[in-house]
Amino acid sequence: MAENDNIVAETAEKIFADLADAQTINHDKQGNWKTPLWSALADAGLPLSWVPEDCNGSGASLSDGFSVLSSAGRFAIAVPLAETMLAGWLLAQARIASPDGAMTVAPAGPRDRITLDADGTLSGRARGVPFAREAAHLAVLAHGSNGWSIALVDIRSSRIESGLNLGSDNSSTVTFDKTKPLAVKPAPKGFDQNSLLLMGCVARSLQIAGALESMLDISVRYSNERVAFEKKISKFQAVQHNLAKLAGETAAAMAAATSAADTIVHATSFDDAVFLEAASAKIRCAEAAEKGAAIAHQVDGAIGFTIEHILHRYTLRALAWRDDFGNESHWAVELGKMVAARGADELWPLVASR
Amino acid sequence: MTAALRFDPIRLPPECVKLREEVRAFLAEEIAAGTFDPHRPNREDTDVPEFSRRVGAKGWLGMTWPKKYGGHERSFLERYVVTEEMRVANAPTRRFFVADRQSGPVLIKYAPEHIKMDILPRICRGEICFAIGMSEPNSGSDLFAAKTRATKTDGGWLINGTKIWTSSAHIADYMIAIFRTSPPTKENRRHGLTQFLVKMKQPGIQVNPIGQITGQFEFNEVVFTDHFIPDDHVLGEIDGAWKQATSELAYERSGPERFLETYYVLTELVRAVGRNPDTRGAEGIGRLVAQLHTMRRMSVSVAGMLQAGREPVVEASIVKDIGTIWEQALPHRVRDLAAFVDADVSNHETLDKQLDFATKTAPKLTIQGGTTEVLRGIIARGLGLR
Numbered sequence: 001m002a003e004n005d006n007i008v009a010e011t012a013e014k015i016f017a018d019l020a021d022a023q024t025i026n027h028d029k030q031g032n033w034k035t036p037l038w039s040a041l042a043d044a045g046l047p048l049s050w051v052p053e054d055c056n057g058s059g060a061s062l063s064d065g066f067s068v069l070s071s072a073g074r075f076a077i078a079v080p081l082a083e084t085m086l087a088g089w090l091l092a093q094a095r096i097a098s099p100d101g102a103m104t105v106a107p108a109g110p111r112d113r114i115t116l117d118a119d120g121t122l123s124g125r126a127r128g129v130p131f132a133r134e135a136a137h138l139a140v141l142a143h144g145s146n147g148w149s150i151a152l153v154d155i156r157s158s159r160i161e162s163g164l165n166l167g168s169d170n171s172s173t174v175t176f177d178k179t180k181p182l183a184v185k186p187a188p189k190g191f192d193q194n195s196l197l198l199m200g201c202v203a204r205s206l207q208i209a210g211a212l213e214s215m216l217d218i219s220v221r222y223s224n225e226r227v228a229f230e231k232k233i234s235k236f237q238a239v240q241h242n243l244a245k246l247a248g249e250t251a252a253a254m255a256a257a258t259s260a261a262d263t264i265v266h267a268t269s270f271d272d273a274v275f276l277e278a279a280s281a282k283i284r285c286a287e288a289a290e291k292g293a294a295i296a297h298q299v300d301g302a303i304g305f306t307i308e309h310i311l312h313r314y315t316l317r318a319l320a321w322r323d324d325f326g327n328e329s330h331w332a333v334e335l336g337k338m339v340a341a342r343g344a345d346e347l348w349p350l351v352a353s354r
Numbered sequence: 355m356t357a358a359l360r361f362d363p364i365r366l367p368p369e370c371v372k373l374r375e376e377v378r379a380f381l382a383e384e385i386a387a388g389t390f391d392p393h394r395p396n397r398e399d400t401d402v403p404e405f406s407r408r409v410g411a412k413g414w415l416g417m418t419w420p421k422k423y424g425g426h427e428r429s430f431l432e433r434y435v436v437t438e439e440m441r442v443a444n445a446p447t448r449r450f451f452v453a454d455r456q457s458g459p460v461l462i463k464y465a466p467e468h469i470k471m472d473i474l475p476r477i478c479r480g481e482i483c484f485a486i487g488m489s490e491p492n493s494g495s496d497l498f499a500a501k502t503r504a505t506k507t508d509g510g511w512l513i514n515g516t517k518i519w520t521s522s523a524h525i526a527d528y529m530i531a532i533f534r535t536s537p538p539t540k541e542n543r544r545h546g547l548t549q550f551l552v553k554m555k556q557p558g559i560q561v562n563p564i565g566q567i568t569g570q571f572e573f574n575e576v577v578f579t580d581h582f583i584p585d586d587h588v589l590g591e592i593d594g595a596w597k598q599a600t601s602e603l604a605y606e607r608s609g610p611e612r613f614l615e616t617y618y619v620l621t622e623l624v625r626a627v628g629r630n631p632d633t634r635g636a637e638g639i640g641r642l643v644a645q646l647h648t649m650r651r652m653s654v655s656v657a658g659m660l661q662a663g664r665e666p667v668v669e670a671s672i673v674k675d676i677g678t679i680w681e682q683a684l685p686h687r688v689r690d691l692a693a694f695v696d697a698d699v700s701n702h703e704t705l706d707k708q709l710d711f712a713t714k715t716a717p718k719l720t721i722q723g724g725t726t727e728v729l730r731g732i733i734a735r736g737l738g739l740r
Contacts, residue, residue, distance in 0.1 A: 220737050240734035243739060251652065251669065252676060255363075256648040283644035284644050328641070331640065332641045336637055344621050
């Protein structure tokens with residue numbers, strides 16, 4: 001995101017630089033870096049950025065929070081910061097106060113549905129819930145006879161089948177079986193599962209764009225150091241053009257993600273504009289992750305393919321983030337349906353309206 | 355960070371909404387009156403002088419230029435709206451497009467006052483057409499290899515040599531061209547070229563049309579034989595044209611015309627699949643729309659930076675690189691998706707004809723106005739690789 005006088009994002013950036021250095025983390029096989037990083041983030045109020053002060057949060061703006069996520073992407077942050085922010089935001093939609101500690105959200109994809117039963121308990125299964133194993137609470141969006149509700153759940157009252165995503169971060173299946181939430185309230189009018197997923201899409205898009213910025217940075221620097229055939233590889237036109245393409249993919253991801261974030265900042269509801277922007281961002285950023293990661297690895301050669309090198313921290317996470325909150329295939333179908341339903345002559349007015 | 359790429363989420367200001375409606379209403383009237391058919395991009399009559407004058411009368415040419423030259427002192431973002439609406443409608447903009455986009459701004463920057471007062475108001479009225487004289491038979495992407503000579507003579511210069519691939523030269527009233535006034539120096543091979551304003555349809559200029567694979571005759575060979583250009587038609591510094599090119603390129607490379615040239619096949623595909631497409635059709639259209647939306651947001655962002663007085667040369671090159679590759683691939687992607695469209699849909703013939711033309715147009719898109727290879731070189735330089 002644009003480097004402006006954003007004190008919240010600067011605070012985050014400083015914490016990441018001090019406590020989430022990729023080289024240090026990559027060599028820390030015990031994961032000792034996690035606790036100090038999370039404590040610093042929590043002390044600065046960042047995980048609850050999007051929670052109003054009267055709901056136990058720090059009441060930062062949506063815009064500030066999005067800047068934090070761009071920065072988190074640039075550092076490939078592997079603690080549930082984005083997830084806790086999203087969970088706090090979801091709970092705040094129903095004026096449910098956020099607890100301290102890490103949270104995540106369920107469902108995290110379009111194919112899962114959680115049900116709120118008449119007895120006030122939750123049932124259903126949510127797959128690919130990011131960082132569920134490291135969270136203390138879940139913010140849940142559930143459907144019942146009275147429409148959509150938002151619930152706060154103690155993670156211990158659900159069943160977790162732990163798994164890992166491509167980036168080796170926790171991604172779990174969470175099962176609710178007559179689970180009693182700590183709190184449950186109706187979602188605001190018009191708020192549905194797409195609202196949650198689109199917000200998640202924008203978060204992941206910003207993170208992917210940030211990760212691409214770092215892939216570009218790492219690859220450009222390496223190409224200016226590595227010598228082959230008696231010159232720096234950055235002097236080979238084939239390498240230059242590959243890096244120019246990586247810059248293009250990075251630019252496209254940044255533009256799509258920041259535009260979608262800006263749209264949510266200024267939106268009053270999850271309308272067609274938000275849908276077009278957030279779905280497009282997820283689709284385009286996912287495509288950029290695929291193309292960009294391939295180029296970064298190509299430029300960085302065999303050394304970039306090693307576990308000791310930091311490149312995989314960015315490439316594999318960017319690829320993993322494609323899958324959260326609906327992948328690009330899902331959103332492309334949804335966007336295509338929307339465009340077709342509006343009709344051919346309404347396509348240009350839709351694009352031009354943004 | 356190595357690369358400080360910026361694509362701020364610029365939005366078109368509110369005055370653009372009303373302007374867009376005016377442009378759409380005007381184009382609808384022109385279509386209704388039979389001036390052009392928006393579904394037929396492959397027509398021959400891309401030069402329509404009366405249409406050009408009516409666009410001028412609307413105040414949509416020289417929109418950003420000073421009023422004393424006939425301009426309207428509006429923003430680049432307003433000009434952006436007019437450009438994209440004309441492009442999407444397949445309006446016949448050939449007569450004025452180059453003059454409005456880049457020749458006028460070059461004159462404003464480098465021409466003497468009396469020439470500005472003479473020519474700029476005529477561009478704004480949509481009366482005159484410009485061509486750009488860059489490429490030569492042995493100098494394309496390598497601009498600084500240009501050999502067409504300008505030799506000093508009494509009161510002016512004598513031009514000898516050949517420009518080629520010159521779009522619109524057959525209808526142009528003027529050309530802005532670079533000619534060699536000195537040999538390159540050992541230290542600077544870009545030295546020695548000078549920018550000139552050339553009055554076309556004069557003795558010593560012969561324009562030979564060249565057919566293109568689309569069946570159209572848009573570009574030409576222009577042969578100069580002792581053609582005289584007066585001294586006051588020199589634009590900028592003698593031997594220093596290389597210093598004058600960079601900012602022009604940002605305008606030339608980032609506009610909506612850099613990704614909308616084959617857009618019409620996407621509209622027609624959406625019409626053909628109908629309101630309830632199958633999964634394959636929906637996914638294909640969804641991806642194309644997401645890519646289109648993203649490029650437009652990048653392009654508007656660059657327009658916003660230009661409006662703010664910045665020179666986003668790298669960002670503009672990225673827009674043209676990604677944009678032209680997209681519009682080049684578009685007819686092929688649409689063909690893929692149209693494979694299972696019901697043969698009886700009413701617009702099948704229109705779509706087939708459009709695909710035929712768009713597919714033939716596609717190869718030029720990544721060549722004209724800076725090849726993909728040149729653009730990636732500029733981006734690489736911006737990244738600190740060269």
